[in-house]
Amino acid sequence: MTGPARITIKDVAARAGVSKGAVSLAFNNKRGVSDITRERIFAAARELSWAPNQTARSLSSQRVDIIGLALCRPARLLGLEPFYMDFISGIESVLAERSCSLLLRLVRDVDEEIDVYKTWWRSQTIAGAVLVDFRENDARVPALQAVGLPAVAVGHPSLTGSFPAVWTDDATATAEAVRYLAALGHRRLARVGGPAEFGHSAIRTAAFAATVRELGLEEGQQIATGFDGKEGARATRALLLAGERPTAIIYDNDIMAVAGAGVAAEMGFVVPDDLSLLAWDDSHLCRITHPPLSAMSHDVHHFGAEVARSLFALIEGTPTEALQVPTPSLTPRGSTAPAPQQ
Amino acid sequence: MTGPARITIKDVAARAGVSKGAVSLAFNNKRGVSDITRERIFAAARELSWAPNQTARSLSSQRVDIIGLALCRPARLLGLEPFYMDFISGIESVLAERSCSLLLRLVRDVDEEIDVYKTWWRSQTIAGAVLVDFRENDARVPALQAVGLPAVAVGHPSLTGSFPAVWTDDATATAEAVRYLAALGHRRLARVGGPAEFGHSAIRTAAFAATVRELGLEEGQQIATGFDGKEGARATRALLLAGERPTAIIYDNDIMAVAGAGVAAEMGFVVPDDLSLLAWDDSHLCRITHPPLSAMSHDVHHFGAEVARSLFALIEGTPTEALQVPTPSLTPRGSTAPAPQQ
DNA sequence: GTCCGTGACTAGACCGGTTTATAGACAGTG
DNA sequence: CACTGTCTATAAACCGGTCTAGTCACGGAC
Numbered sequence A, B: 001m002t003g004p005a006r007i008t009i010k011d012v013a014a015r016a017g018v019s020k021g022a023v024s025l026a027f028n029n030k031r032g033v034s035d036i037t038r039e040r041i042f043a044a045a046r047e048l049s050w051a052p053n054q055t056a057r058s059l060s061s062q063r064v065d066i067i068g069l070a071l072c073r074p075a076r077l078l079g080l081e082p083f084y085m086d087f088i089s090g091i092e093s094v095l096a097e098r099s100c101s102l103l104l105r106l107v108r109d110v111d112e113e114i115d116v117y118k119t120w121w122r123s124q125t126i127a128g129a130v131l132v133d134f135r136e137n138d139a140r141v142p143a144l145q146a147v148g149l150p151a152v153a154v155g156h157p158s159l160t161g162s163f164p165a166v167w168t169d170d171a172t173a174t175a176e177a178v179r180y181l182a183a184l185g186h187r188r189l190a191r192v193g194g195p196a197e198f199g200h201s202a203i204r205t206a207a208f209a210a211t212v213r214e215l216g217l218e219e220g221q222q223i224a225t226g227f228d229g230k231e232g233a234r235a236t237r238a239l240l241l242a243g244e245r246p247t248a249i250i251y252d253n254d255i256m257a258v259a260g261a262g263v264a265a266e267m268g269f270v271v272p273d274d275l276s277l278l279a280w281d282d283s284h285l286c287r288i289t290h291p292p293l294s295a296m297s298h299d300v301h302h303f304g305a306e307v308a309r310s311l312f313a314l315i316e317g318t319p320t321e322a323l324q325v326p327t328p329s330l331t332p333r334g335s336t337a338p339a340p341q342q
Numbered sequence C: 001g002t003c004c005g006t007g008a009c010t011a012g013a014c015c016g017g018t019t020t021a022t023a024g025a026c027a028g029t030g
Numbered sequence D: 001c002a003c004t005g006t007c008t009a010t011a012a013a014c015c016g017g018t019c020t021a022g023t024c025a026c027g028g029a030c
Helices: A009-016 A020-027 A035-048 A054-061 A082-097 A110-122 A140-147 A170-183 A199-214 A229-241 A254-266 A300-315 B009-016 B020-027 B035-048 B054-061 B082-097 B110-122 B140-147 B170-183 B199-214 B229-241 B254-266 B300-315
Strands: A066-072 A101-107 A128-131 A151-154 A165-167 A189-193 A221-224 A248-251 A276-281 A294-297 A329-331 B066-072 B101-107 B128-131 B151-154 B165-167 B189-193 B221-224 B248-251 B276-281 B294-297 B329-331
Touching (some): A009 A035, A054 B054, A082 B101, A101 B082, A128 A140, A128 A300, A170 A189, A170 A199, A170 A294, B009 B020, B009 B035, B020 B035, B066 B082, B066 B110, B082 B101, B082 B300, B101 B110, B110 B128, B151 B300, B170 B189, B170 B276, B170 B294, B199 B221, B221 B229
Parallel strands (some): A128 A151, A151 A165, A276 A294, B066 B101, B189 B221, B276 B294
Antiparallel strands (some): A294 A329, B294 B329
8 A cells, every 4th residue: 555645736736727836826825826816726725635745845945833942851850830831831822823833842951952952953943942941151042142043031131141031020029029028027038949050049039138138137048949849848848947937938939839838737837827928920829729829920821922922023033122021929818927926 | 144054965965075865874874885984974064063954854755753742721721730741741751762852732622633733744744643631532533533643642442543542541540549438438439520521531430430339338429620720629619518528539630639628728627637638640749738649640751651652653653552551559648548437 | 807796976856845037918108 | 009017827946855776896706
């Protein structure tokens, strides 16, 4: 069995009684074919249920409709945080409008990430890329700029080199979080953050310390750790076992906050009476625990969509600048309350 | 500015002083070039930092190294469940070994899903696909079989038509869950399941009812709902408000179980003293709540990897049969305990 | 010395589209 | 009527690889 020969543009052209050039024009909405012919071509294509071969199209038009996203996860990681799910879904919403697709790859480290992007770009697999999780002096900036990959960076403009940045004002949001807890009477705050090497962790760390100082609160302990639940739990346990335990803890994402709530319960602390907890990013997770978690919330889906829009602008050659999306804002729920009376 | 002309195989050939055919042979590890020449070619490629254009390669070899996955999510959904994250990461682990990539698309309904797959396939964008969330008489089976898309189906073989299935034995796992709770003395169980139209929901529903009957327990209430936290919470609330409330609840995924735990706490029930909860799929979520959730656990990452392996076998023409991955097994944690004394 | 087989290598067709140069038909203009 | 411009449509070049058929040189067998 030879299998049915693939239908090509030539078959469609033959059936419509025109040249393949005409079919191409018709399918790309270009002028040069009359309406009647155009309709005849579409009819022929429909009858043969033909769709242009994307590969051939990319080759000759030197254009590609795939966007790349390589995410750095330790091998066999437990999956992605809710943040990324929302984020990806936001990117997708814009890609879908343009019939583009997202090429996803999980990689182990930054070197592999750079490799993947280089290969994708040199082999013309992708039209552009989204870069996340910026570090200070990020190795991707020089490496990917050198090969000319069009990319949009998620992170503070100070970190992203010449890649157009899409970012939220983490410093202001952190300050707001601290002020809110201070207004509730908390004087001993703590913060469980992401790995110190991430740029946004550093920004939040600095903002936390500055605001605490500014408000004259006790110097707050900050723990830099991973982003997953286990690490959030460990950090929380450490904080609560300390002699001078904090009365409120700010987390850098929602997974760690949920884990922290679990630890608090396990250690016999009542949230929010004994201890206030404030999450970040605010996925649906924050709403399904008891008590529901107060959070610095954030339209992550929209964030992803803006990133995708910026990337398209960049690819199409529109001069693109750093774009700030709305600052995460406080959404009080059941996990924050006035500080316990000493 | 015209930009630097793209480097092609011809440039590499010229630099190495050979024909483009030789370069092609060298880069595909085929016989027909001597070792010295081969090395000279690689050197030339390295100096020009050339990588074969994937698009051109696919076009002429009629081969493509991208796998498609379209996931059906209501518009702007809150993101994906942890299950999919693990699952995708498992698929990726196998794809990466072969330098393949995953093309991801979120769609709103099955019709759009079918469209996306058809377009991808007809346009030769993907080499094959992974199909999930099977319904009874699933519309994808006839539609995608008709176009000849090579695909592996995640679901019970009775649902997946001629697509090779990769599946877990939900019936046995459900029975085990019920038996475990019965052994703890529970006589009034309930189950919060996914939407009734999903095949695996139906299988679990039937197994639950059958096992309850077999053990002579009270007829257990089962609620079919969505898979997200909000729906899990609502269902749990309904169950706990009923006159004859259950003393143990089995959930179809972990998100709903976490939400259920939240509702229980909010209504003043102590888990596991007043109420036992049993989750499904067992992502890291189950371990970060307090108490940690007992679950029917499941190596979802490995599941994804097996799916990818099956798909490659299928694409390469190896006759492929249904593959059963290990049955989810009970992992008792803190959310299940002997039934309260009446 | 001739014949054959084998390994190294090349020219050129081919994959299925897009794009350019060109031609023919027709209308409007002076 | 000749001239120009516009519109439709086509043939052929082109994108950057793969792959087939064929050339050439060389060594061994008879």
